[in-house]
Amino acid sequence: MKRIFPLKNNKLRIFRAATAAFFFAFSFLLSPLVLWAQSPSDTIPVFGYSQPKDYEIGGVQVTGAKYSDASAIISIAGFQVGDRIRVPGGDIPRALKSLWKLSLFTDVQIYKEKTIGDIIFLEIAVTERPRLTTHTFTGVKKGAHDDLNEEVNKFLMKGGIVTEAIKSNAATAVEKHFIEKGLLDAKVTVEEVSDTSRINSVRLIFHIDKGKKVKIQDITFSGNKNINDHKLRNLMKNTRRKKRILAGSKLIKSDYEDDKKKLIDYYNKVGFRDAAILSDSIWREPGGNLMIHLHLNEGKQYYFRNITWKGNSIYDAKSLGNVLGINKGDIYNKELLDTRLSFSQDGRDVSSLYMDNGYLFFSVDPVEVAVTDDSIDLDLRIFEGPQATIDKVIIKGNDRTHEHVVRRELHTVPGDKFSRSDIIRSQREIINLGYFNPENLGINTPVNPQRGTVDIEYTLEEKPSDQLELSAGWGGKGRGVIGTLGVSFNNFSARNIFHKGTWSPLPQGDGQRLSLRAQTNGRIYQSYNMSFTEPWLGGKKPNSLTVAGYASILTNGYNKNNDLYGRLINLGMTVSLGTRLKWPDDNFISSTALNIQNISLNNYGFGQGFFRTDRGEVVSEGDFHNFSITQTIARSSINNPIFPQEGSRVSLSAQLTPPYSLFSNGDYSSQSPEQRFKWLEYHKWKVEAEWYETIVGKLVVKAAAKFGFIGAYNKSIGVSPFERFQLGGDGLNNQQFGYFTGTEIISMRGYSPNEIENNLFNENNANDISATPLYEKITLELRYPLSLNPSSTIYMMAFAQGGNAWKNTRDFNPFDMKRSVGAGLRVFLPMFGVLGFDYGIGFDKPGNKFSELARFNIVLGFEPE
Numbered sequence: 001m002k003r004i005f006p007l008k009n010n011k012l013r014i015f016r017a018a019t020a021a022f023f024f025a026f027s028f029l030l031s032p033l034v035l036w037a038q039s040p041s042d043t044i045p046v047f048g049y050s051q052p053k054d055y056e057i058g059g060v061q062v063t064g065a066k067y068s069d070a071s072a073i074i075s076i077a078g079f080q081v082g083d084r085i086r087v088p089g090g091d092i093p094r095a096l097k098s099l100w101k102l103s104l105f106t107d108v109q110i111y112k113e114k115t116i117g118d119i120i121f122l123e124i125a126v127t128e129r130p131r132l133t134t135h136t137f138t139g140v141k142k143g144a145h146d147d148l149n150e151e152v153n154k155f156l157m158k159g160g161i162v163t164e165a166i167k168s169n170a171a172t173a174v175e176k177h178f179i180e181k182g183l184l185d186a187k188v189t190v191e192e193v194s195d196t197s198r199i200n201s202v203r204l205i206f207h208i209d210k211g212k213k214v215k216i217q218d219i220t221f222s223g224n225k226n227i228n229d230h231k232l233r234n235l236m237k238n239t240r241r242k243k244r245i246l247a248g249s250k251l252i253k254s255d256y257e258d259d260k261k262k263l264i265d266y267y268n269k270v271g272f273r274d275a276a277i278l279s280d281s282i283w284r285e286p287g288g289n290l291m292i293h294l295h296l297n298e299g300k301q302y303y304f305r306n307i308t309w310k311g312n313s314i315y316d317a318k319s320l321g322n323v324l325g326i327n328k329g330d331i332y333n334k335e336l337l338d339t340r341l342s343f344s345q346d347g348r349d350v351s352s353l354y355m356d357n358g359y360l361f362f363s364v365d366p367v368e369v370a371v372t373d374d375s376i377d378l379d380l381r382i383f384e385g386p387q388a389t390i391d392k393v394i395i396k397g398n399d400r401t402h403e404h405v406v407r408r409e410l411h412t413v414p415g416d417k418f419s420r421s422d423i424i425r426s427q428r429e430i431i432n433l434g435y436f437n438p439e440n441l442g443i444n445t446p447v448n449p450q451r452g453t454v455d456i457e458y459t460l461e462e463k464p465s466d467q468l469e470l471s472a473g474w475g476g477k478g479r480g481v482i483g484t485l486g487v488s489f490n491n492f493s494a495r496n497i498f499h500k501g502t503w504s505p506l507p508q509g510d511g512q513r514l515s516l517r518a519q520t521n522g523r524i525y526q527s528y529n530m531s532f533t534e535p536w537l538g539g540k541k542p543n544s545l546t547v548a549g550y551a552s553i554l555t556n557g558y559n560k561n562n563d564l565y566g567r568l569i570n571l572g573m574t575v576s577l578g579t580r581l582k583w584p585d586d587n588f589i590s591s592t593a594l595n596i597q598n599i600s601l602n603n604y605g606f607g608q609g610f611f612r613t614d615r616g617e618v619v620s621e622g623d624f625h626n627f628s629i630t631q632t633i634a635r636s637s638i639n640n641p642i643f644p645q646e647g648s649r650v651s652l653s654a655q656l657t658p659p660y661s662l663f664s665n666g667d668y669s670s671q672s673p674e675q676r677f678k679w680l681e682y683h684k685w686k687v688e689a690e691w692y693e694t695i696v697g698k699l700v701v702k703a704a705a706k707f708g709f710i711g712a713y714n715k716s717i718g719v720s721p722f723e724r725f726q727l728g729g730d731g732l733n734n735q736q737f738g739y740f741t742g743t744e745i746i747s748m749r750g751y752s753p754n755e756i757e758n759n760l761f762n763e764n765n766a767n768d769i770s771a772t773p774l775y776e777k778i779t780l781e782l783r784y785p786l787s788l789n790p791s792s793t794i795y796m797m798a799f800a801q802g803g804n805a806w807k808n809t810r811d812f813n814p815f816d817m818k819r820s821v822g823a824g825l826r827v828f829l830p831m832f833g834v835l836g837f838d839y840g841i842g843f844d845k846p847g848n849k850f851s852e853l854a855r856f857n858i859v860l861g862f863e864p865e
Contacts, residue, residue, distance in 0.1 A: 110124055512534050528551050657682055
């Protein structure tokens with residue numbers, strides 16, 4: 001195998017190291033002479049090794065040590081007052097060797113200071129290595145310095161010593177940094193400059209020559225007969241040739257090795273279990289780019305033949321075979337076999353079958369018992385073991401949320417049999433609470449084989465869950481203050497309101513939700529609403545109670561004394577009770593709501609739309625009472641409420657008023673709208689469905705469909721002008737109209753409400769917008785997360801959408817849709833909710849210019865319907 005990776009030129013460093021070693025050895029041999037030949041005026045004669053003498057150490061001093069501790073130097077040298085040493089002898093050389101090994105000094109000498117009889121006083125003279133004050137880089141932009149500092153700081157320390165080895169290691173780290181970016185010819189030299197601002201200090205300057213980026217000219221193969229070159233190149237995701245458009249091309253050794261493994265893994269996946277890379281070669285072309293050639297041996301393609309189960313007593317071979325899903329004659333796929341035996345993402349595996357029934361100690365070992373020509377026989381040897389019982393369920397890390405809030409969501413209960421699916425379901429329920437970081441949710445299952453029990457530990461990390469909405473401004477004379485103040489406490493604790501010690505900064509931890517919101521636009525409108533939800537009424541069963549109230553007033557801006565003054569007042573209250581069902585499964589929720597609403601109109605004929613009846617009458621005066629019951633059946637199995645990656649959410653709701661007209665014999669054909677609709681009667685139906693699936697890596701596809709219809713009990717009365725649907729817009733600018741009037745706003749990217757013809761009562765008047773009794777919308781999105789950090793979840797999307805609204809059921813055509821495509825971005829901040837934008841292009845609206853077809857929408861605070 002021939003490889004060409006850039007080599008470093010270390011000749012200068014090797015020469016310096018060899019020179020230092022030579023002088024060290026030379027000084028080591030002469031050290032005994034240095035001890036006695038220090039001073040010409042010394043009256044003590046110089047002794048050779050033939051005349052050694054024993055002395056007692058009377059004292060030791062250290063000179064030249066500014067940064068090093070003198071006591072430590074003496075201790076490392078091995079000298080202690082009162083000890084006896086022989087001079088000449090082995091004690092002095094040993095001391096020198098110990099001090100040199102510290103690599104702190106450029107020179108070490110040991111002198112005789114004086115002798116008094118047989119007492120000797122020694123001096124250890126050292127020259128310390130220079131200390132580092134700072135380092136800089138040349139040849140690169142300033143933006144790259146942070147990354148380079150991270151590399152060199154592994155070896156450099158401010159105030160630390162500077163050695164050739166340290167400089168070499170730091171330079172190598174910088175070169176490696178650039179090599180991993182495809183700059184294989186990068187060269188780094190280190191210049192050591194004296195720092196005159198401090199004694200014995202130096203600065204290091206890293207001179208960087210990045211060279212040109214070396215790309216991969218081509219990747220070629222030989223020996224591949226069954227899989228073509230194009231397919232093999234596509235499998236090498238991180239080692240790409242430069243011919244690919246908009247794809248980086250560089251050679252990184254670790255990625256290259258991983259890509260070679262992927263080639264073999266793919267061969268194994270399609271039955272070539274003996275496939276191997278016999279050799280690979282990398283060389284430089286004359287132009288400087290790289291060529292890569294891999295020589296393969298594919299071997300035979302194998303097939304499954306006889307699969308035999310052994311050791312199974314709980315499930316028969318047929319049941320296990322159905323789960324395995326591999327039949328005689330199928331292409332041999334080791335990856336598929338392992339997945340179907342243990343821990344498949346979709347839960348279809350033999351291990352899950354056993355572990356969901358408590359067999360935690362289960363294991364299965366596939367053994368090839370025969371390989372004949374192109375066929376493989378397998379024995380799947382099972383150890384079932386005993387059933388494991390859950391002993392303890394431990395919850396950690398819930399600093400703010402009370403333990404019972406988490407525990408009541410768990411499907412793992414002490415005393416129950418161990419179940420892998422119950423753990424996965426519990427994990428999903430914890431995430432859906434919205435109080436904990438899903439990325440750091442840990443589950444540990446310590447086992448006690450002797451007792452046949454298992455503990456389950458959930459390790460949590462709290463995250464912010466409350467939200468704040470705040471805006472303010474001055475609307476000028478006649479309007480006054482405009483603004484919004486709203487707070488949502490999603491982990492509230494009502495029982496601790498009067499216990500100030502639990503406030504942090506408000507009582508929290510019981511999983512209740514409290515929302516308060518006030519909005520004003522001066523004399524134009526004001527709105528106030530509040531809601532409170534107890535998700536576990538009584539604390540024993542998942543029965544939720546929600547109480548909500550709202551009040552709003554919308555005017556045309558005139559003074560009340562003006563004859564043109566008009567206003568709409570909307571007052572209402574809702575009480576709902578929800579419960580988790582056990583059939584068809586416990587993902588279903590039933591919710592029943594009692595709604596009371598009063599709408600009062602006085603000269604209303606302004607705003608974004610009119611209230612119109614089926615007869616075309618404008619409803620602008622009167623008091624209207626809306627008493628209804630809403631029944632909702634919903635099922636949710638999504639794995640994350642912020643960025644779902646799998647699962648679905650489906651709901652069916654029916655909102656019904658009493659059929660008042662059945663108990664009256666009035667002649668509705670001659671009555672005014674104020675009389676016919678004084679007590680609103682209608683039946684309203686809605687279906688919503690969403691599906692999420694991860695298709696590759698982090699890329700998620702979302703498919704959604706929505707349908708809404710409102711009908712009348714009595715045709716002579718007609719469909720209520722209230723509680724209808726308005727399709728179009730971003731769900732933000734027209735949201736106020738819907739909120740004040742009870743009209744449901746359904747966003748439609750790429751279209752404003754007046755660009756959908758059926759929203760217009762008069763197609764020649766774009767301002768004559770009326771809500772409709774029927775709509776449908778379908779959506780397909782591709783989502784990719786840029787950040788899954790709970791403190792700021794960010795993802796981008798591309799979408800295709802279609803929808804339409806109809807004035808009556810006779811015109812309904814599910815295939816007659818307004819189509820749009822576009823892209824968008826979402827940012828979820830726990831404190832503020834969803835922020836983002838959409839840029840949609842509507843194909844089925846008037847206009848030929850691109851600017852007339854495209855529409856930019858803002859998403860603020862919530863995800864539009």
